[in-house]
Amino acid sequence: MIFSRKRAGDGRHARDVRAAEVLDSDDAGEAPTGLVRGPYDISEAPDGVQRLDLGSLHIPAVPEVEVRVQADPEGVIQQVVLVHGDSALQLGVFAAPRSEGIWDEVREEIRQSLFADGATAQEAEGEYGTELHARVRTPDGLTDLRFVGVDGPRWMVRGVFQGVAATNPAAAGLLAQCLDGLVVDRGHEAKPVREPLPLRLPREVAEQAGDDAAPAPAPREA
Template sequence: MFSRKRGGPKHVRPTDAPPSAALERSLAADDEAPPPTHGPWDAKYAPEGVERLDLGSLQIPAIEGVEVRVQANPDGGVEQIVLVDGESALQLGVFAAPRSEGIWDEVRAEIAQAMSADGVAPREIAGPYGIELAAQVNTPEGPADVRFVGVDGPRWMVRALYQGAAASDPSREGALGQVLSGLVVIRDAEARPVREALPLRLPKEMADQAAAQAEAQGAQGPGANGRHA
């Protein structure tokens, strides 16, 4: 999976684009906030009666045909989430952000700068959540299309990375797009540095299963995989 650690300044410029719909709702008074029509949802807006995989700060809706691959450490802390549907994949991350400011514009600029430094030519495109970032990158298997999507919410930001068919052609998001729009973010009350990854954990049954497999197979390294269809 394409991944890069990013640092840099922590504050958004005042000239950046307006906040996302999720962030605008959080800034409005509760009695004036318009009802949301889609996610990623803040916990207080999440629809009821939906089956979801509970990973702590992030809940993933169960969509038929979508495989959820979860990489975790021996303590059950989730280090990577990748969803696969046919020829497309979606990698998810969720991070702390200020309540009154979005950080996706700045994060997107830094991703683009890092790509350019590696000789990649990123381009900005309009998407349903705002400005996205698309590019073709070099991988051990050859050139691959990637597309970054960011959603600013109240004190959180979801970063989604499409790969494969859904990266080269947004109309092919299909079930992965449904998953993204159905995500639920559970932001705790703890003060966290901007951009810190929000804590993710395996559900108890998956953690117990991973521990049992590790014990049965012996030392297999730090990774543990969980799958949920």
């Protein structure tokens, strides 16, 4: 995994359904404990996996996937993007209420915002539940985006696929593997609903804030 630094939204139900589908297809007939696929809450994350600790998000170390972040001089991360081949996955994590998920509402707000900007957007069912597929105009021309959301206990992960993985989910490959292995550390502090959860550079990287780029810290086993 390459770590480079540059200066500088019902997912929970869907997750349970995806886990159940894997369990139903288990020929052994014995259901393993815990969730089969993530994103995981830190309380239920599998042990023995190398992950890059960015605070609220712990990203699994997957070979050939580049982790790009934009951070301020204090090391507070503004954006996280995973890149593999011709595809990218932008990640965000937000506070949510204890009682229910927020992806349905967030997805509708994204759809309305896209329409207001003159972009086309439509919902579709995918392996993460209801997704939003959009085509937006950028300085480089028309770009396809695929928004996915997963609600967890008091948090929501939003992923935005770009490139080939936006139009062909089967091509997500290692990026989907990263999303499935993602771990969220929500913390115990009360936070407003939809507030982004804090993301920070690893200490050893933040200490080199004066550099244009910093090398990757060795992922640690959780």
